[in-house]
Amino acid sequence: MTGAILFHELTARQRIAALVDAGSFSELLPPPERITSPYLAQLGIPVSFDDGLVIGHARIGGKKIYLAAQVGQFVGGAVGEIHGAKLTGLFKAAARDKVPCVLIVESGGVRLHEGSSGEIAIAETMRAIFECRALKVPTIAVIATDIGAYGGIGILSTCCDFRVMTEHGRLGISGPIVIEKWMGKKAYDSANRALVWKTSGGKTKYLLGDADALVHDTADAVRDGISKFLGKSNAVSLAALKARQKDLAKRLKRFGAATDPDTVWKGMGVRNIEAASLASGPDFAALAKRGK
Amino acid sequence: MEKFTKSFPSKPLGAKTAKPWALAGVVGSGNLEVLMERGSKPADAMECHVETSIPGYKASWLAALADFAHHYPAGGTKVTINDQGAPPVLVNLRLRQAYDHLTKGDK
Numbered sequence: 001m002t003g004a005i006l007f008h009e010l011t012a013r014q015r016i017a018a019l020v021d022a023g024s025f026s027e028l029l030p031p032p033e034r035i036t037s038p039y040l041a042q043l044g045i046p047v048s049f050d051d052g053l054v055i056g057h058a059r060i061g062g063k064k065i066y067l068a069a070q071v072g073q074f075v076g077g078a079v080g081e082i083h084g085a086k087l088t089g090l091f092k093a094a095a096r097d098k099v100p101c102v103l104i105v106e107s108g109g110v111r112l113h114e115g116s117s118g119e120i121a122i123a124e125t126m127r128a129i130f131e132c133r134a135l136k137v138p139t140i141a142v143i144a145t146d147i148g149a150y151g152g153i154g155i156l157s158t159c160c161d162f163r164v165m166t167e168h169g170r171l172g173i174s175g176p177i178v179i180e181k182w183m184g185k186k187a188y189d190s191a192n193r194a195l196v197w198k199t200s201g202g203k204t205k206y207l208l209g210d211a212d213a214l215v216h217d218t219a220d221a222v223r224d225g226i227s228k229f230l231g232k233s234n235a236v237s238l239a240a241l242k243a244r245q246k247d248l249a250k251r252l253k254r255f256g257a258a259t260d261p262d263t264v265w266k267g268m269g270v271r272n273i274e275a276a277s278l279a280s281g282p283d284f285a286a287l288a289k290r291g292k
Numbered sequence: 293m294e295k296f297t298k299s300f301p302s303k304p305l306g307a308k309t310a311k312p313w314a315l316a317g318v319v320g321s322g323n324l325e326v327l328m329e330r331g332s333k334p335a336d337a338m339e340c341h342v343e344t345s346i347p348g349y350k351a352s353w354l355a356a357l358a359d360f361a362h363h364y365p366a367g368g369t370k371v372t373i374n375d376q377g378a379p380p381v382l383v384n385l386r387l388r389q390a391y392d393h394l395t396k397g398d399k
Contacts, residue, residue: 011318017398031327032313034372044293046345046376048319049327073320 006217008145008168012054012069015104018219019226020058020067027056029086037080039114048074051082055090057099060223063230066094069104072147077107079152080114084121091128091139100138100230103160108175109151122152129159136233138162140226143169143202144217150175158210161234164225165202165211167280172200198261203276203284207268208251216281294347298354299337300361305330305368306395314393317378317386324375324383328390332370337361344375356380360387369394 010018016025029035031049040047052074057066068090070077079087087103094101110118132139141157141164143149148170149157157163157171165171174182176190189195198204206214213228215221234240255264262273270276270288279287313329324344332339338361342353360366364387371387378386 013315030313031315032329044345046293046319046343046374048325048374049315049372071318073318073323 005219007166007219007222008217010219011073012071012104012106015219016054016056016058016067016069019104019223020060020065021062025056025058027054028090029055035082035086037082037114039080039117040075043113045075045113051080051086052077053083053086055086060230061227063100065100065102065230066090066097067102067104070106070153072106072145075111075113077105077147077153078109078111079107079118079121080111081117081121083111084118084125088121088124088128091125091132094137094139095128095131095135098135098137100140101132102140102142102226103157104142104144105149105153105157105169106145106147107149107151107153108147109153119152122156126156126159129156130236133161133233133236136235138229138231138233140164140229142222142226143171143211144222145169148172148200161232162212162229163205163210164213164215164222164229165205166215166217166222167197167202167284168217169202169205169211170197170200171202171205171210176200195261198265204261204264206285207265207270207288209247214281214285221281293343293345294350295341295343296350296353297339297341298357299339300358301336302338302361302367302369303365304335305365309394310397311394314390314398316389316393317382319374319376322377322379322382324373324378324386326386326390327372328366328387328394329370329372330368330394332368335368337368338366339370341370341372342375343373344377346375346377352380353383356383357387360384364388364391366391 036047037051052071055068129139139160140162141160144166150172154173176196179188180190205211213225215225276287309330315327317325319325340357
């Protein structure tokens with residue numbers, strides 16, 4: 001299962017099986033419980049037994065974790081009431097039991113069919129994540145698929161202590177098509193995959209410090225990436241927030257007028273753009289001097 | 293949406309399975325998910341519950357399910373399907389996958 005098969009090609013359940021110690025995963029609210037979306041059913045849209053989110057506890061290297069994996073193929077991994085409640089409950093359980101929580105992200109954000117419930121669920125989950133962080137319980141988001149982390153889930157991912165990304169992963173608030181609709185095709189062409197990935201993909205996010213690790217697209221590499229952060233936490237303090245705000249202001253001043261993402265790559269220390277474009281995971285990181 | 297339930301005669305499932313339930317597929321466009329659980333009664337029938345987003349194909353569904361129940365000893369299982377427009381050949385594949393996971397495990 002691991003190694004040869006690319007992580008982004010696996011299903012949510014396969015991702016969990018490939019990441020955790022063999023046989024250690026125990027699912028909470030599994031499919032036979034049939035906790036499905038009441039809203040989709042009313043709208044005549046098919047429901048899913050897990051509402052697009054697999055949650056449970058498992059072990060990685062013998063260490064207990066809570067983890068969740070979103071099912072991107074089911075309504076884009078979008079967050080509805082049930083999906084969101086499972087997410088909130090999992091992070092609350094992590095805070096209660098002081099057990100690290102890992103979220104394998106694959107979601108475009110809130111499910112529009114149940115907008116208000118989804119938005120509230122995102123807010124409640126953010127609160128639960130900050131509860132974990134206040135207790136120094138590690139929270140880790142893994143963003144490793146083309147669907148990536150957008151909208152509310154983009155925000156939620158950045159609320160976690162750490163983000164592990166691959167070059168396939170994308171992180172943002174508004175998706176490319178939304179940006180194009182508002183700003184025009186001239187400003188941002190959502191069909192230009194190179195542009196999209198160079199602005200919101202894992203490599204750029206790593207350069208800018210939004211991702212804490214950039215790993216190869218295999219389950220082994222993702223597991224190693226997660227393991228590094230299981231014993232750490234990234235405390236929320238006023239000083240840290242102020243420093244981050246200063247960083248962002250600096251970034252805006254430096255790159256705000258840039259029209260080509262290569263300007264950002266060069267500015268963050270990438271000398272050979274072509275070689276860096278072809279490099280993956282830590283090879284890319286080695287080619288680029290980590291941004292200051 | 294169209295919803296229906298029907299049981300099909302099938303030879304009883306083996307006394308031992310790898311797990312009590314198995315899931316195959318995902319609810320996506322042109323795809324479906326099949327949940328197969330053991331412990332349904334009677335032991336010589338496969339109990340099926342189908343919910344599909346594409347109405348009007350009940351006859352095809354019943355034929356695909358009857359065919360599976362005929363070829364596999366799936367008596368005593370409860371099969372629940374959430375469908376988003378899967379073609380019959382995919383229905384058959386997912387049923388076989390779920391059956392395989394149930395009887396032999398995920399590997």
